Amino acid sequence: MVAIVYQTDKRSGITYAYESISHWDKEKKQSRARRTLIGRVDKITGEIVPTDGRNRKKKDEKLASDDEPKSPSIAHRSFFGATFLLDKIGEKIGVTKDLKQCFPDTYKQVLSIVYYLILEESAPLYRFDKWGTLHKHPHGKHISSQRTSDLFSSITEEDKQMFFSLQGKRRCEDEFWAYDTTSLSSYSETLRQVQYGYNKEHDRLPQ
Known part of the structure; x- marks a missing residue:
């Protein structure tokens, strides 16, 4: 090791x-x-x-x-073995460079959270503190659960489209994007993320 x-x-x-x-x-x-x-x-x-x-x-x-x-x-x-591998993958496919262009002030935090979610699978984000002290990652500092929530909420739809556009330009003609179009309905009246759209189950609920 x-x-x-x-x-x-x-x-x-x-x-x-x-x-x-x-x-x-x-x-x-x-x-x-x-x-x-x-x-x-x-x-x-x-x-x-x-x-x-x-x-x-x-x-x-x-x-x-x-x-x-x-x-x-x-x-x-x-x-740092696994995170070093992710560093190299990010450099090779341009993810790191594109994130830096879209989020110049926070891209390292985004990368660190992504590394954690990949390597720890379904582990809750509040455990990032312990993981971060044991692994070398781009941000190199503690990211609180509240900071993670603030970071996610600050990412707009325009930011996402800009990132996908930059990544799309790097893809070859024989590559393609695969999307999961599963719709999840919600009865919540407080979640701002849900909105009405095409519901495959024909439920009269936002997704």
């Missing part, structure tokens, strides 16, 4: 990021981890800045060989 481990040096206050790859040690019959220094974490942006680890050679070698480093530090582990 691949994960990113963050360790903060209490003396310097610098946080370093390591790639941690777990493997099974046949001789010791236990799980071990190999760690490779990626870089230092920028305190302002939270991004990982690549570094060669100069002046930290002995310490880094020790961290790379020991599963539990003895040096005084604060460790934090993040899983």
Whole structure:
């Protein structure tokens, strides 16, 4: 299993990021981890800045060989295998670029929520906080349930059509869109999302 481990040096206050790859040690019959220094974490942006680890050679070698480093530090582990794959898919099919064009200020939050819904399937959104602390995702910060609701409500029909239009231009001639036209009727008098349209069941209710 691949994960990113963050360790903060209490003396310097610098946080370093390591790639941690777990493997099974046949001789010791236990799980071990190999760690490779990626870089230092920028305190302002939270991004990982690549570094060669100069002046930290002995310490880094020790961290790379020991599963539990003895040096005084604060460790934090993040899983990134699945989200890294989604990052690459989004880049390849243009989803990330199109979302950024449609929602320049919130596209990273949208991507993080989408990743969560894909990887956790039917899990409720209020559990995003725990998931977000364990996984590396585009937004990289906590998104409250209320913030998620506000974000969804801020997306207009025009925004959706703009995104679909941008995505449509990327599709080849032999590709097609498949839509689920199932209608779900509602007796609610408070939901703003429901409206009258074509009802396949011929119910006199909004969908």
